[in-house]
Amino acid sequence: MEKIVLTQEEINDLKSIQEQNSQLIVSFGQIEIGIQNLDTQKLELIKQLQILKNKENELAKALQVKYGNGNINIETGEFTKVD
Numbered sequence: 001m002e003k004i005v006l007t008q009e010e011i012n013d014l015k016s017i018q019e020q021n022s023q024l025i026v027s028f029g030q031i032e033i034g035i036q037n038l039d040t041q042k043l044e045l046i047k048q049l050q051i052l053k054n055k056e057n058e059l060a061k062a063l064q065v066k067y068g069n070g071n072i073n074i075e076t077g078e079f080t081k082v083d
Helices: 008-067
Strands: 070-073 078-081
Touching: 008 078
Parallel strands: none
Antiparallel strands: 070 078
16 A cells, blocks of 8 residues: 655645634534523523413402402503493
8 A cells, every 4th residue: 555645735734624623613512502501591581481470460360359350550550440
């Protein structure tokens, strides 16, 4: 089997490509970790949103029991009863 020695320029080009490939792999890994962190934050926010919606529903039911059906103007605090 004949051995051929590559030129220094060819070797440098190959090393540069390998180095760039390694950098891309690291960058992809960092992005994936960021995505995982964002997914975790998103799930936590979804939980908090559900808790808030539950509180809103509970308050709406309590106000309806207390005042009946109607509309509330949050700015003035006035309740207008609907027949």
